[in-house]
Amino acid sequence: MTISEELDQQLLDNLSFRKWSTLASFIVLIWEHAITLSDEFRCIWRRPFNGVKSAYIFSRYFAVLVQTGNLYLVFGPLDTQEPVCKQWFLFLIISACFLLAALDFILMLRVYALYRKDKRVAAFLVVLFFVQIAVDCILCPRGIFQVPYDPICDTTKTHPDVVYYFIWIWVVHISLGVLTIAKCHLVKIGAPVVRLVTRDGALTTISICSLYAVVISYALFSQVSQAHVVFNWPISCLSILCCRIIMNMQTFDVSRNEGNEGSSISGLSTLNFEVEFDNARVDPRAQDPVHTPT
Numbered sequence: 267m268t269i270s271e272e273l274d275q276q277l278l279d280n281l282s283f284r285k286w287s288t289l290a291s292f293i294v295l296i297w298e299h300a301i302t303l304s305d306e307f308r309c310i311w312r313r314p315f316n317g318v319k320s321a322y323i324f325s326r327y328f329a330v331l332v333q334t335g336n337l338y339l340v341f342g343p344l345d346t347q348e349p350v351c352k353q354w355f356l357f358l359i360i361s362a363c364f365l366l367a368a369l370d371f372i373l374m375l376r377v378y379a380l381y382r383k384d385k386r387v388a389a390f391l392v393v394l395f396f397v398q399i400a401v402d403c404i405l406c407p408r409g410i411f412q413v414p415y416d417p418i419c420d421t422t423k424t425h426p427d428v429v430y431y432f433i434w435i436w437v438v439h440i441s442l443g444v445l446t447i448a449k450c451h452l453v454k455i456g457a458p459v460v461r462l463v464t465r466d467g468a469l470t471t472i473s474i475c476s477l478y479a480v481v482i483s484y485a486l487f488s489q490v491s492q493a494h495v496v497f498n499w500p501i502s503c504l505s506i507l508c509c510r511i512i513m514n515m516q517t518f519d520v521s522r523n524e525g526n527e528g529s530s531i532s533g534l535s536t537l538n539f540e541v542e543f544d545n546a547r548v549d550p551r552a553q554d555p556v557h558t559p560t
Contacts (some may be wrong), residue, residue, distance in 0.1 A: 280492070281418045287494040287533065292333045300514060309516035318372065322512045325368045329505030332361040334472045336498065351419035355410045358497035365504040370395060372511055373442050373470060376463055380449045388444070391441040394438050403467045405431045413491070421491040432482040432553055443471035462518055467512050530553055 295332035302554040310322055339354065374391040381387040416422050432550040477500060485491045 275375045275418070277418050280420065284418075284492060284494045285340055288337055290500050291303065291494065291498040291502045292337050295329060295333055295505060298331065298509075300508050302509070305513055305517060306509075309513060313516070318375070318512055321372055322509055323369045325365060325508035325512075328361070329365060329501055332358075332501060333498070336493075340494075346417055346419050348415045352410055354419060354489075355421075356407075356496075358493055358501070359406050359410060362497055362501050362504065363406065365501060365508065367395075368509075369398070369474075369504055369508040370398065370438065370442075371468075372508055373439075373467065376467065376511075376515075377442055377445045378454075380446065380460070381464060390441075394441060398434065398438055401431060401434045402493050407463065409491070419493065422489070424485045424489050424491055428482050428485060434480055435478050439471045439474045443467055462514060466514055470507055470511060473503070473507060 306322075306326075308318055311509075313319060327341075334384050336358065347551050374395060378388055378391060405427045408427050413423045413425050414420045449460055481496050481500060485496055
């Protein structure tokens with residue numbers, strides 16, 4: 267087999283792997299939708315329309331539409347000319363950025379609520395969110411339009427600016443994780459919802475940081491960006507993470523009694539919950555773990 271034939275065979279193998287990887291990411295997304303559909307109907311569609319419900323519906327159905335269209339392109343008439351490849355990558359990266367923005371919106375809303383709508387925290391979160399948008403707008407086009415493509419629409423070089431994008435992703439989500447964990451002490455004074463929020467926040471931080479670490483490390487070391495690796499799987503994962511976080515809070519709210527001996531949690535269905543200390547009847551033993559009854 268000549269070198270040319272070996273290269274052609276490698277391209278065919280990569281193309282085949284892309285198809286099945288794209289199909290797998292689509293199946294995972296649809297399977298997640300199927301197993302949570304009953305909870306979605308009960309906790310989302312039967313609730314009043316609000317920002318959180320909008321984020322859920324967007325994350326769920328926008329991702330399904332994107333993955334459906336992408337599946338059609340991968341198995342169908344995808345033109346492999348470089349201008350078309352760039353348009354395809356642009357479509358996928360914009361979709362991924364929108365889904366990440368929806369997830370960040372929910373995470374930031376939870377942090378804002380944990381800090382009882384503190385204006386300083388709100389200002390910090392707004393800065394994080396809009397700097398993230400600026401980073402997306404500046405760095406993402408460079409990673410698409412300033413790199414070459416091979417005959418099957420894989421890039422043959424990874425733009426070095428993806429490192430800065432990766433660093434900022436970590437800065438945002440580690441900041442949110444630290445702010446969330448800093449409120450763990452509320453569990454001791456009778457706010458069990460905080461346990462759910464901190465658990466989901468920690469798992470989401472780990473998941474997002476790990477996901478982007480793997481994707482960007484792969485792209486940098488191989489100097490190849492394959493759409494099914496850097497976009498398809500992240501799109502499915504971001505959609506699932508965002509919907510799971512919202513659903514966990516909604517099902518928690520449904521199963522909770524309205525009264526709480528330690529604290530009053532209000533507005534849980536919109537994630538705008540607050541821990542009311544002024545009227546709370548806190549058991550002193552809950553605040554002092556070493557308290558010994560006399």
